[in-house]
Amino acid sequence: MTPISLPGSLFDTYACYKKGTIAFIRWLSAHNDDAPERAYVNSVDELRYLANAVISKRVKIPASLLCGLRQTIRARTRVSKFFKTLAESADQDVSSSHEHFTATLLQIHGDFQSLAQESQTSPATAPTTPSKRPSKLPSNLFECLKSDEDVDSEDDLSLAEKCESPSGSVPECSRVNESKGSENDDIGHFMALAMYLSQLDNLMLTVKETWEKAGCGSIPIVAAASTTSMVYQAVQTLEKDLEEYQIYNPDQFLTKYTTCLHSLNLSGSSAIDASKIPPELTPFREQKGPQQGWLALIKFKTFWETASAFAELQMPDNCDCCQARRPCSFPSDDPMEFLAKTSNCKNQEEDQTGLDRKCLQLTLKRMGQLLTLKCSDRHYQIPYYTPLLQELACFLRSDANISSQGALHTMSLSFGLEMLVQGMKSYFQASAGNAIKASPELNAKKFSTSKGLGNCRVQSLKLAIGIQGSIGHLMATPNAPCGCLRVGNYAVANLLLTSQALLNQFIDTKRFDIFYQNPWVSGLHMFENLVRASDFGAKAWHHAYYVGTTLHIYHTLLALEVINPADFPLMETFRGKRQASKKDIQEARRKRDGDFFIARSVEAVQEKILEEFRGDFPIAKMNYFAIYELCVEIMKHIHEAEHPARDPDQICSCVAGRLLGAADQYLDDMHVFKVYQERSLLERCKKGFEETLQNKSVSNCFWDLGL
Numbered sequence: 001m002t003p004i005s006l007p008g009s010l011f012d013t014y015a016c017y018k019k020g021t022i023a024f025i026r027w028l029s030a031h032n033d034d035a036p037e038r039a040y041v042n043s044v045d046e047l048r049y050l051a052n053a054v055i056s057k058r059v060k061i062p063a064s065l066l067c068g069l070r071q072t073i074r075a076r077t078r079v080s081k082f083f084k085t086l087a088e089s090a091d092q093d094v095s096s097s098h099e100h101f102t103a104t105l106l107q108i109h110g111d112f113q114s115l116a117q118e119s120q121t122s123p124a125t126a127p128t129t130p131s132k133r134p135s136k137l138p139s140n141l142f143e144c145l146k147s148d149e150d151v152d153s154e155d156d157l158s159l160a161e162k163c164e165s166p167s168g169s170v171p172e173c174s175r176v177n178e179s180k181g182s183e184n185d186d187i188g189h190f191m192a193l194a195m196y197l198s199q200l201d202n203l204m205l206t207v208k209e210t211w212e213k214a215g216c217g218s219i220p221i222v223a224a225a226s227t228t229s230m231v232y233q234a235v236q237t238l239e240k241d242l243e244e245y246q247i248y249n250p251d252q253f254l255t256k257y258t259t260c261l262h263s264l265n266l267s268g269s270s271a272i273d274a275s276k277i278p279p280e281l282t283p284f285r286e287q288k289g290p291q292q293g294w295l296a297l298i299k300f301k302t303f304w305e306t307a308s309a310f311a312e313l314q315m316p317d318n319c320d321c322c323q324a325r326r327p328c329s330f331p332s333d334d335p336m337e338f339l340a341k342t343s344n345c346k347n348q349e350e351d352q353t354g355l356d357r358k359c360l361q362l363t364l365k366r367m368g369q370l371l372t373l374k375c376s377d378r379h380y381q382i383p384y385y386t387p388l389l390q391e392l393a394c395f396l397r398s399d400a401n402i403s404s405q406g407a408l409h410t411m412s413l414s415f416g417l418e419m420l421v422q423g424m425k426s427y428f429q430a431s432a433g434n435a436i437k438a439s440p441e442l443n444a445k446k447f448s449t450s451k452g453l454g455n456c457r458v459q460s461l462k463l464a465i466g467i468q469g470s471i472g473h474l475m476a477t478p479n480a481p482c483g484c485l486r487v488g489n490y491a492v493a494n495l496l497l498t499s500q501a502l503l504n505q506f507i508d509t510k511r512f513d514i515f516y517q518n519p520w521v522s523g524l525h526m527f528e529n530l531v532r533a534s535d536f537g538a539k540a541w542h543h544a545y546y547v548g549t550t551l552h553i554y555h556t557l558l559a560l561e562v563i564n565p566a567d568f569p570l571m572e573t574f575r576g577k578r579q580a581s582k583k584d585i586q587e588a589r590r591k592r593d594g595d596f597f598i599a600r601s602v603e604a605v606q607e608k609i610l611e612e613f614r615g616d617f618p619i620a621k622m623n624y625f626a627i628y629e630l631c632v633e634i635m636k637h638i639h640e641a642e643h644p645a646r647d648p649d650q651i652c653s654c655v656a657g658r659l660l661g662a663a664d665q666y667l668d669d670m671h672v673f674k675v676y677q678e679r680s681l682l683e684r685c686k687k688g689f690e691e692t693l694q695n696k697s698v699s700n701c702f703w704d705l706g707l
Contacts, residue, residue: 076098222530227609257288499536
């Protein structure tokens, strides 16, 4: 899918004036006590009212505000000129409403400029009465907006006659009725909706490319799932911007968008010759937004509200399983069946759409079955950490009308369902392509996820089994964290036992339907297990401080040049520098949230996340439990050498203090060990590292994520 764009970087121009307008309205609202703080106004009259209130209070006008306002007006003028050029052969003036708003901004700029000049000439005796505009207005009100760097042509300045103030005085500040409704600015509305569609296309392209890389093995599934969830959050952010236009679902979006196309003579049925419309605008005449996901969603909601829905979706042996305390028996699907049918399609586009629709319907059915479970152990069978499932549950159980403001997130939910299908297709197609290249005897029909090829659900279960085994092995050792150890308000031993119980239930759920086999869902399950393992594993390090003591001893041996770091690659990897820090990721996300083109900045955040999985020290893959046990084993070797008569399970950490004292004495004595006991202590510590790490590789300290 190629991202769509308007000619002449018109999106950049639109973004410039949109950001400028939002900043200006927010500044006006901040200086009006009775005005709600928001980024838009309901009418031009309300904008004029806010400006008049500022003028009546004699607020100091910053020069940066006037500069930004001039840039905003110039950008709005360029956008108007573009659409006026398209409508030269039509009778309708498509830019009149847009230009009326621009003219109002220009009047306000003139008033503010006069107020700023008065403040500069006589700051001590600022008048308390409303300021008056110059009695003699320039013949061209756009003259004040010209600069040496950017001079508009005379055609761009055709609004001058509309900008004349009806009187020299500032109008009375009377509150405008907000029920008057939004301004009928078809250009502004079209640009906002077209940009929304463009960003959806770019975000979908990012998702598909990400899952293609995951299918080829270039990036781990858990990182791809994290990126997809980030895209979903970005879509929810874009959805909030549509509330300004009273758009709360894809139906309203399509109605509003079609109206804008007709009003701007871009629908193909207007007075404009279709051949005069630039080719870059053609994709916008064909776009409809996330309609496919919305239609499937509405159809499923209608079915959900029927009396027979629960009986049809409920598992056949659901109640028996609850009573017997065993996992439910779920259906099994093969996502590759849809791809196999796709490869034999004669009419690729129509059949592809039909298969996507069937895949959506089956996915929604499996999600509905998950929501109808009544088992007592719901925390693992209804994974609300899957954001799409949580939004679907809220949508199905909401009593709000789907066309009302109360039915929020329907746009993002519809797009999320489409992402669920398109991401799955991209992943399995890339995975099948790799498998066929490696084994030519395979083909698209024979490639089946049920055999484990490309099955991300299997990878998710393997990771869960690995974490479960590490926790079980740790808790079975005599040096496991004791019940009295608390980090913050949490008892570490209880956290580990709870995590082990959750993993047991997760592994026992033999579910291989099309929802659980979806790479986004399985990747989020892996992400959840990784986060829990990292958090609880790091808390376990506080027990007896085995990890910290081991590192202190190792650093001391390095400083005294007793050991060669090349002989201990695992310890050097552990000491390595992180490729990306948490602060770097947070900064990238902050830039994403503040970027008008949110689709452009998602890739920057994705790159920061991927750095956590790359390099010599991929901290996102670190097995904290393995490192803990490794340090315990090193300390045990040193303890047995120092105290051979004591219980080997009662590890003494006195070696660290003695070693640090010996190191200080070594430095004081000009790098010479005068006492034999000091040299023998160093040798015993060195031997402890050598005996423990001789058969250990770097991979022992990192989780296997399927790469």
